[in-house]
Amino acid sequence: MSNDPTGMNELHWLIDMVQTIEVGLVVLDRQFNIQLWNGFMENHSGVSPNSIKGKNLFKEFPELPSEWLTQKMESVFMLKNRAFISWEQRPYIFKFKNYRPITGRADHMYQNITLLPLASLTGQITHISVIIYDVTDTVVNNQQIKAANEQLEHLSQTDGLTQLNNRRHWQICMQREYDRHERYDSNASLIMLDIDHFKRINDQYGHVAGDKVIQHIAHLVGQSVRETDCAGRYGGEEFSVVLSDTSAQEALFFAERLRKKVAKSSIVFEGKAINCTISLGICDLANKPENSSSWVSKTDLALYKAKQDGRNRTETYDPNANYDQVADKAE
Numbered sequence: 001m002s003n004d005p006t007g008m009n010e011l012h013w014l015i016d017m018v019q020t021i022e023v024g025l026v027v028l029d030r031q032f033n034i035q036l037w038n039g040f041m042e043n044h045s046g047v048s049p050n051s052i053k054g055k056n057l058f059k060e061f062p063e064l065p066s067e068w069l070t071q072k073m074e075s076v077f078m079l080k081n082r083a084f085i086s087w088e089q090r091p092y093i094f095k096f097k098n099y100r101p102i103t104g105r106a107d108h109m110y111q112n113i114t115l116l117p118l119a120s121l122t123g124q125i126t127h128i129s130v131i132i133y134d135v136t137d138t139v140v141n142n143q144q145i146k147a148a149n150e151q152l153e154h155l156s157q158t159d160g161l162t163q164l165n166n167r168r169h170w171q172i173c174m175q176r177e178y179d180r181h182e183r184y185d186s187n188a189s190l191i192m193l194d195i196d197h198f199k200r201i202n203d204q205y206g207h208v209a210g211d212k213v214i215q216h217i218a219h220l221v222g223q224s225v226r227e228t229d230c231a232g233r234y235g236g237e238e239f240s241v242v243l244s245d246t247s248a249q250e251a252l253f254f255a256e257r258l259r260k261k262v263a264k265s266s267i268v269f270e271g272k273a274i275n276c277t278i279s280l281g282i283c284d285l286a287n288k289p290e291n292s293s294s295w296v297s298k299t300d301l302a303l304y305k306a307k308q309d310g311r312n313r314t315e316t317y318d319p320n321a322n323y324d325q326v327a328d329k330a331e
């Protein structure tokens, strides 16, 4: 036999649970007047159930997206079906502050919402229930994971010393440009550049000064490229740039501007001014390299020709030139 023949205890328990559950519960009538407002709603809004009962939801909370929300609720009344509103659609419906210490980074509570049709004893939908779930912890965790992944991705693509693309990632960009050329016959230029007599800088001023010089050149390279270009640190003191939709002739302007900028600038290290120059090689895709590595090799030939011809200069790959003398060094 039941200890609670009238069901009064059960009702009491249910009311207690509705009041204390960590989920927002609101019941609205057909005119969107509030019939039930549980403890969660009271705690987060500061409005007590007694003071709000019978009042119109949209009048009491004018900041709610009333037109949009009314439409959603009307369809629940009409179709007698549940509706869901995800935080991804709208981060929140009720602008509640976020008080959770762990997820203190969010200044408001992210919410998932369910709109539930409530039937009367005669089966008519006379009310709807709005159920509000606080999903702030999940959302903030996801955002932190996403940010960490983005950071990791950036780190895996970036050269630590110069913040330019590292060789591996630069090669992916270069290959992408080469593939684009194969498909659409687009043009692009490749520039390889190398600091002249860098060994001497290291020997004279030390490795730390050498690193500063590398950083300085990288900075000038990074400053000079467009968003669609891709600059990378190819090796120790060698850099590479892919210039999209750029002929060798146009790339020569870029290269010469950069070369002059480097020659004019100096790096002050421990009170001493260090000057350096760079040599550059250019090859565009109009030269029809048979694959992307041949594109790099041809550009390298031009670079080594620039070195051989005296450094602090730019050389453009010439398909009719004889590179036998520099070929060994370029390999």
Ligand SMILES: Nc1nc2c(ncn2[C@@H]2O[C@H](COP(=O)(O)OP(=O)(O)OP(=O)(O)O)[C@@H](O)[C@H]2O)c(=O)[nH]1
Binding pocket: 194, 195, 196, 197, 198, 199, 200, 202, 206, 207, 208, 209, 210, 211, 214, 235, 236, 237, 307, 311
């Ligand atoms: N400080 C520093 N030096 C580096 C780094 N990577 C490579 N190097 C040095 O760069 C120098 C490159 O020297 P070489 O390849 O002989 O060429 P170079 O002295 O620049 O002469 P040319 O290229 O022929 O003008 C070597 O001494 C390397 O040790 C780096 O990350 N930091």
